[in-house]
Amino acid sequence: MIVIIDYGLGNLGSIKNMLRKIGYNSEISSETKIVDQASKIILPGVGSFDTGMSKLNDLGLVPLLNKKVNDEKTPVLGICLGAQLMCQSSEEGELNGLGWFDAKVLAFKGRFDSGKELPVPNMGWLDVAVKKENVLIGNLPLNPRFYFVHSYFMASNQTEDILLSSNYSFDYTSALHKENIYGVQFHPEKSHKYGFQLLKNFAEI
Amino acid sequence: MRHRIIPILLLKNNGLYKGIHFKDHKYVGDPINAVKIFNDKEVDELVFLDINASCEQKEPNYNILRDIASECFMPLAYGGGVSSLEMIKEILRVGIEKVVLNTHAVRNPLFVQEAVKYFGSSTIVVSIDVKKSFWGNNYNVYINSGKEKTNLQAVEWAIELEKMGVGEIIVNSIDKDGTLSGYDINLIRRIVDVVKIPVIAAGGGSSLTDFVKICKHHKASASAAGAYFVFQGKHNAVLITYPTQVEIEKEFDSFVELIN
Amino acid sequence: MYIEPDFIDPLVVNHPLTHKLHKQPYQICTRTVMDTSDPLIEFDENGICNYVQKYENWDNHIRIKGKDSDLYLEQITEKLRKEGRGKDYDCIMGLSGGVDSSYMCYFVTKVLGLRALVVHVDTGWNSELAVNNIQNIVQKLNLDLHTLVIDWEEMRDLQLAYFKSGIANLDVPQDHSFIASLYQEASKFNIKYIMNGGNMATESILPPSWGYDASDSTNLLSIHKAYGSRKLNTFPIVSLYKYLIFYPFVKKMKVIRPLEYIEYNKNIVKQFLINELGWRDYGGKHYESKFTKFFQAHYLPTKFGYDKRKAHLSSLIVSGQLLREEAIKELKKPLYDLSELEEDRIYFAKKLNISLDEYYSIMFKPPVEYSDFANQVATKNMLKKVFQTFNKFRKL
Numbered sequence: 001m002i003v004i005i006d007y008g009l010g011n012l013g014s015i016k017n018m019l020r021k022i023g024y025n026s027e028i029s030s031e032t033k034i035v036d037q038a039s040k041i042i043l044p045g046v047g048s049f050d051t052g053m054s055k056l057n058d059l060g061l062v063p064l065l066n067k068k069v070n071d072e073k074t075p076v077l078g079i080c081l082g083a084q085l086m087c088q089s090s091e092e093g094e095l096n097g098l099g100w101f102d103a104k105v106l107a108f109k110g111r112f113d114s115g116k117e118l119p120v121p122n123m124g125w126l127d128v129a130v131k132k133e134n135v136l137i138g139n140l141p142l143n144p145r146f147y148f149v150h151s152y153f154m155a156s157n158q159t160e161d162i163l164l165s166s167n168y169s170f171d172y173t174s175a176l177h178k179e180n181i182y183g184v185q186f187h188p189e190k191s192h193k194y195g196f197q198l199l200k201n202f203a204e205i
Numbered sequence: 206m207r208h209r210i211i212p213i214l215l216l217k218n219n220g221l222y223k224g225i226h227f228k229d230h231k232y233v234g235d236p237i238n239a240v241k242i243f244n245d246k247e248v249d250e251l252v253f254l255d256i257n258a259s260c261e262q263k264e265p266n267y268n269i270l271r272d273i274a275s276e277c278f279m280p281l282a283y284g285g286g287v288s289s290l291e292m293i294k295e296i297l298r299v300g301i302e303k304v305v306l307n308t309h310a311v312r313n314p315l316f317v318q319e320a321v322k323y324f325g326s327s328t329i330v331v332s333i334d335v336k337k338s339f340w341g342n343n344y345n346v347y348i349n350s351g352k353e354k355t356n357l358q359a360v361e362w363a364i365e366l367e368k369m370g371v372g373e374i375i376v377n378s379i380d381k382d383g384t385l386s387g388y389d390i391n392l393i394r395r396i397v398d399v400v401k402i403p404v405i406a407a408g409g410g411s412s413l414t415d416f417v418k419i420c421k422h423h424k425a426s427a428s429a430a431g432a433y434f435v436f437q438g439k440h441n442a443v444l445i446t447y448p449t450q451v452e453i454e455k456e457f458d459s460f461v462e463l464i465n
Numbered sequence: 466m467y468i469e470p471d472f473i474d475p476l477v478v479n480h481p482l483t484h485k486l487h488k489q490p491y492q493i494c495t496r497t498v499m500d501t502s503d504p505l506i507e508f509d510e511n512g513i514c515n516y517v518q519k520y521e522n523w524d525n526h527i528r529i530k531g532k533d534s535d536l537y538l539e540q541i542t543e544k545l546r547k548e549g550r551g552k553d554y555d556c557i558m559g560l561s562g563g564v565d566s567s568y569m570c571y572f573v574t575k576v577l578g579l580r581a582l583v584v585h586v587d588t589g590w591n592s593e594l595a596v597n598n599i600q601n602i603v604q605k606l607n608l609d610l611h612t613l614v615i616d617w618e619e620m621r622d623l624q625l626a627y628f629k630s631g632i633a634n635l636d637v638p639q640d641h642s643f644i645a646s647l648y649q650e651a652s653k654f655n656i657k658y659i660m661n662g663g664n665m666a667t668e669s670i671l672p673p674s675w676g677y678d679a680s681d682s683t684n685l686l687s688i689h690k691a692y693g694s695r696k697l698n699t700f701p702i703v704s705l706y707k708y709l710i711f712y713p714f715v716k717k718m719k720v721i722r723p724l725e726y727i728e729y730n731k732n733i734v735k736q737f738l739i740n741e742l743g744w745r746d747y748g749g750k751h752y753e754s755k756f757t758k759f760f761q762a763h764y765l766p767t768k769f770g771y772d773k774r775k776a777h778l779s780s781l782i783v784s785g786q787l788l789r790e791e792a793i794k795e796l797k798k799p800l801y802d803l804s805e806l807e808e809d810r811i812y813f814a815k816k817l818n819i820s821l822d823e824y825y826s827i828m829f830k831p832p833v834e835y836s837d838f839a840n841q842v843a844t845k846n847m848l849k850k851v852f853q854t855f856n857k858f859r860k861l
Contacts, residue, residue, distance in 0.1 A: 013300040017275055023804060046302075047325040119403040119426050121327045121372055124209045125249060145207075147250075147280055149302075149327045190302065192247055192278040220617060235589040235617035237816060238755075245593035272815055437600065442612035443587060446600050 002026040002203060003038035005065075007055040009081065010044035014189040015199075022196055024203045030059050040203070041065070041074055045081030049105065049152070050093035052081050062098065069100060073180045075205045077136075083176065083183030084154060092152050100181050103156035108168070118169045121151040126186070128164040128174050136182055136201050137164065137175075144194050146186035148174070154185060207457055208420035209249040209427035212434040212447065213375075213407060214239065216255045216285065219269050223435050225383030227334075227351035230256070233435050233443050236269065240276045246447040248279060252375070252429065254305065254332070255285025256350050262286060267299050274300030282330055288313075293320055297328065305375065307332045308348040310366070311355055317369050326372040333366075335359045335392060335408075336379045344392055351379050360395050367400045374404050375429065381409030383432050388419050397424045405429050413448050413456045421460050467492060468512030470500070472793050476766055477502045483770035486674075486832065497779035498792045502770050503672035516670045520783040523665060534726035541721060542577045545658050554582040556721075557651045558660035559643060560602065560610070561585065562595035562753045565662035565724065567602050567744055568734050572723060573660050574606055582654055586646045587614045588639045588754070589621070589816070594745050595753035601743035613646045619700045623685070624756070625817045626692035631833035633676050633769050635760045640679035645701035648712050657718050664724040666784045667731050667777070675771045677835040680708055687839035705841050709848065730786055749774070759813050762800040768832050772800065 002019060004012050004026055012028045019026045026042070027034060035041070043065075045052050056062055068074040078086045087097045090105035097105070108120045125145045130137060137144075153172045156162055163182070164175035176183045182202070188195030215222045217230065221239055224230035233239070236253070243251060253273065255265060263286065274281055283296055284305025293304050304324075310317045310331045320329050334347045336354075344359040363374055376396050378389040386409050393406045403426035406419045410430030419425045437444035448456075470493040477483070477500060478491050488501035494514035499506060507515045529537055549555030558573060560566045560583050573581050585599055603610045623638040651659055677684065682702050689697065703712075712718045738744035752758040765771045778795055781787035801809075814824040836842070 011297070011300060011302055013274065013298075014278070017300070018278060021278075021808070046328065117401065119401055121403070123327065123373060123403050124427065125207055149280070151326065187280075190278065190280045192244065195278065232614050232616070234587055234614045235621075235816075238589050238591065238617075241812075242591065242593045242596055246597075275815070437612075438603065438608075438610045440609060440611050442585065442610040443614050444585065444599060444603075444610065444612055445591075445596050 001038060002040045002042060003035055004028045004042045004044060005035065005061065005082075006030045007045070007052070007059055007061065009047045009052060009055065010079070011046065011187075011189065012044060015042060015044060015079070018189045018195060018199055019203065022200045022203065024199075030061065032060065032064050035061065035064055035068065038068065038074060040205070041068060041076040042202075043076060043078045043082035043085065045079065045085065046149075047081055048092055049081070049084060049090040049097070050095050052085050053093070053095040053097065056085070056098075065098065069181060075180045075202070076182065077202050078181075078183040079189070080150060080185060080187055083185055084152065086176075086181065086183045087154055090152060101154070101156060101161060101176050101178060101183060102158050103154050103161070103173075103176060105152045106155050107152050109151070112169050116169045121149055122168045123149045125191075126166040126168065126174070128166050128186075131162045131165055132160070132177075134163055134177055135205060136177065136198060138201055140197050141193055146174075146184075146188065146191040146194055146198075148186045150185060154183065207453070208417075208425070209405075210416045210448070210453065211250045211252055211405065211427055211429040212243060212248060213252045213254060213429050213431045214435075215431065216253055217257050219266060221435075222256070223383065223431050225432075227256075227379055227382055231441070231443070237272050237276060239445055240273050242445045243447060244276055244278055246445075247450060248447050250280040250282070250427075251277065252282045252284070252305065254283075258286025262288075264292065265296060267295055270296065270301060271299040284330070284332060288316070290316075290319060290323055293324060293328075297324070303328055303330050303372070305330045305332050307334065311346065311348050311357065311362075314365070314369065317366070317371060321370040321372075326370050329371050330373045330375060330405075331366050331371045332375040332377060332407075333359055333362060333396075334377050334379055335389075337389075337392075344395070347379060359392065360399055363396045363400050363404075367402050371402065373402060373426075374400065375407050376404060377429075378408030384409055385411040385432050385436075387411055387415055388428075390419070390423055393419060393425055394423050403427065407431075413452060417456045417460050421457070466508060466510045466512065468495060468508070471495075472498070472796070474500060474502070474772070474796070476772060477770050480770045482768070482831065486769055494779070496789065497670070497782045498775050498789065498796060499670065499672075499779045500775065502772065502775070504674055505672060516779065517783055520665070520669045523669070528665070529726060538577065538723065538726050541723075542579060545579055548657065549580060552655060553580070554654060554656050555579040556658040556660050557582045557584060557647060557654070557656045558662075559584050559586065559647050560599055561751075562591070562598035562602075563751060564731065564735060564738065565664070565667075567598060567738055567742070569660060569662040569724060570602050570606055570608060571738075571742065572727070574608060577723065581608070581660065582650065582656060583608045583610050584647060584650050585610060585612045586643050587612055588642060588756070589615065589617045590639070590754045590756040592747065592753055592755050592758075594747045598744050598753070605742050611650065613650065613701075615642050615646075615701070616699045618695065619697050621817060622693050622695045623689055623697065623700065625819070626689050628817065629692040629827055630688045630838070631768070631827075631830050632688070632835045632838075633674075633765065633771065633832065634679065634835065635764055636676070636757055637679045637681075637685060639754065639756065641682070641685055641703070642701050644680055644708075645703040648703055648707070648718070649701055651718060652712070652716060657716070659718060659720045661720050661722050662724055663722050664729050666724070666729040666780075666786070668780050669783060670776045670780045672771075672776065675765070675769075675773065675776070677840075681705075681841045682708075683844075684835055684838055684840040691838065705844060709845075731781065732786070755809065755812065756816075759809050763806060763810070764828075766800055768828065772796070774800070 087103040163177040166174040221233035222230035282303035346357040406425040407429040416428040493500040495512040778792040
């Protein structure tokens with residue numbers, strides 16, 4: 001059973017809906033009993049880094065998630081804030097992240113070259129460039145694009161973890177991958193046919 | 206980067222409508238089927254605005270919003286009489302990504318700040334309905350579906366909204382609404398020049414060229430339209446259309462930068 | 466005469482509920498693929514059904530062919546043009562985005578050269594394909610499109626009433642609104658000639674028991690009275706008086722079927738539409754409406770054991786456009802892809818605003834005859850007799 005972690009943030013219904021449409025059942029939950037039984041985990045999220053980490057901590061989910069992901073190697077997909085929480089820390093907040101990726105989360109503001117500033121948050125469709133092959137991104141329709149909405153982006157210290165990159169005035173990481181752990185900055189559940197394929201690939205791992 | 210092209214659909218008593226200058230609304234049909242068609246056409250994003258809600262101070266029809274959201278696999282924004290954090294929470298819970306504030310943002314700016322704090326910038330969009338003053342010097346902000354004039358100027362209000370942390374601004378020209386005569390470029394430029402957050406141009410958008418130009422040349426982040434996507438031909442026959450990805454790519458690629 | 470069937474439709478033979486609705490024992494026509502799921506079917510000594518005879522009778526004795534049909538088209542075009550002088554349009558026609566209406570738009574405006582008011586009636590179930598086809602046809606042929614959007618709340622109420630009633634022809638609400646709307650618009654614009662895309666080449670066969678007449682407003686209103694819950698204030702309805710007397714005799718409106726006078730081959734027409742007008746195919750007949758697709762590919766077969774494909778394919782067989790073996794091959798294909806059925810069922814229930822539980826309980830209620838509700842059959846028969854007697858007297 002695919003479990004979508006409900007920690008109070010994010011559009012969980014859309015993810016469940018899209019999974020259902022491609023033929024996969026899923027459960028939205030924050031209960032340790034259910035998360036423990038998950039064959040795959042999706043960590044969604046919209047909002048600020050500290051709010052996200054606090055909520056995960058308050059729900060007592062962090063130790064369980066560490067066990068499932070690091071020990072049991074359960075495939076996990078982080079979406080948007082969910083992906084950022086998988087990093088070590090964020091310029092947006094004070095708290096430590098889950099630290100599954102050797103990466104930091106940085107702000108767009110102040111990083112644009114002079115004369116090349118773009119509006120923040122980055123809201124819209126961007127193309128993705130494939131940095132390494134992986135089952136998650138297999139069979140994507142031609143010229144894949146996804147919907148992004150974020151003011152902060154992931155920056156990895158390990159080049160081999162970079163799965164996809166996109167360009168918003170400059171090139172930045174739009175997806176990370178390491179073993180069973182995936183983090184995508186964009187929203188597959190809002191990227192119609194491209195999202196369908198990506199979620200299908202994840203569900204079939 | 207491809208700028209978004211966004212249909213704005215108007216809801217009234219659970220039906221879709223489209224008007225001119227915010228009046229004489231024509232019935233367009235069932236919103237659920239319309240969303241399904243737009244979804245199949247791979248539209249970039251959709252905005253639904255309830256045009257009665259502000260006046261009637263009703264709660265949104267969450268059931269129909271849930272049905273609409275369940276047919277949508279791209280971003281969806283909803284607005285219309287949104288006046289409390291509880292309402293925003295419910296709207297997000299039924300599967301909608303963003304909430305559009307308008308009248309209540311003006312009536313109670315503190316509400317905007319609270320909403321941004323609680324739900325995050327990227328969830329809160331504010332829509333500004335604008336009418337040119339009689340002598341054409343000022344752009345005045347109107348609320349309550351364009352019925353009530355405020356003493357706010359569009360430019361000043363946009364700057365305030367950015368300060369409050371709003372994620373996006375929709376700038377809608379009442380003068381151009383439904384006329385399919387092109388955007389009020391002057392208005393859009395004035396706003397784009399003073400804020401660094403995304404600005405969505407609305408009101409009068411009449412062609413793919415309009416959509417591309419207002420973004421690439423006049424620096425709006427996205428273009429929006431209503432009449433263009435629901436009316437066809439000289440008799441304004443109701444028919445849902447949206448350019449194909451190929452047509453959009455071609456128009457963006459072939460755009461030649463004009464000298465200012 | 467009974468002949469051992471070479472193809473047995475499991476839908477008909479094994480269905481526990483519909484056994485009583487069909488003719489027994491199971492038999493399939495040796496020329497077409499019509500079978501005993503039509504209770505009124507009859508077979509001759511060679512196992513050939515009565516529809517074949519009906520078609521051949523038309524083809525040999527009634528049909529206008531060759532030079533005569535060209536002449537007819539010329540004459541009718543001239544007549545319409547003449548009467549259209551001083552008016553905005555020579556004729557009116559409906560466009561649904563389907564093959565026939567799409568081709569008709571081209572044929573009437575470009576081949577016959579007439580000025581047509583093109584009307585699309587939006588009942589709230591358009592697929593994206595339908596809408597796209599309409600857009601392409603209208604733009605490429607530079608036509609004046611008018612759309613009539615039926616009030617969705619009223620349409621839903623009526624369709625739900627029909628679903629709850631359990632009768633066969635669920636599509637009456639859509640079809641009746643098409644008929645009534647077209648007449649209303651013709652009346653409004655003072656147009657006398659209604660172009661209809663119906664044709665014997667591809668639609669000659671349709672058993673009356675598989676779906677009652679959509680023009681019967683008495684039946685519609687009586688079903689609505691029994692199961693509807695809101696008033697039909699704006700829903701277009703055409704009364705018996707208007708349909709049989711007012712429009713044809715007072716307004717002098719006439720329905721013309723231009724496709725009847727040309728060699729109308731479905732495959733050739735489809736290819737032409739695809740190549741020249743950006744048209745896209747969507748599989749089954751009338752599947753441009755999501756409601757009609759569900760109705761024909763699921764409701765009708767499941768509840769009544771009626772598979773309308775048999776009628777469509779048989780029509781193509783008798784007009785020489787399809788071989789029987791090919792038709793049987795088509796019939797062996799499932800009506801619905803299972804995952805698509807699931808999705809469409811959810812959408813159907815969502816649109817009608819009922820839960821899936823409610824959907825299932827209505828779906829598995831026993832089937833009902835349209836005649837269980839008030840209808841115009843008796844009146845129409847009586848009027849027919851009066852008309853025939855009147856004509857007899859006129860000839861004397």
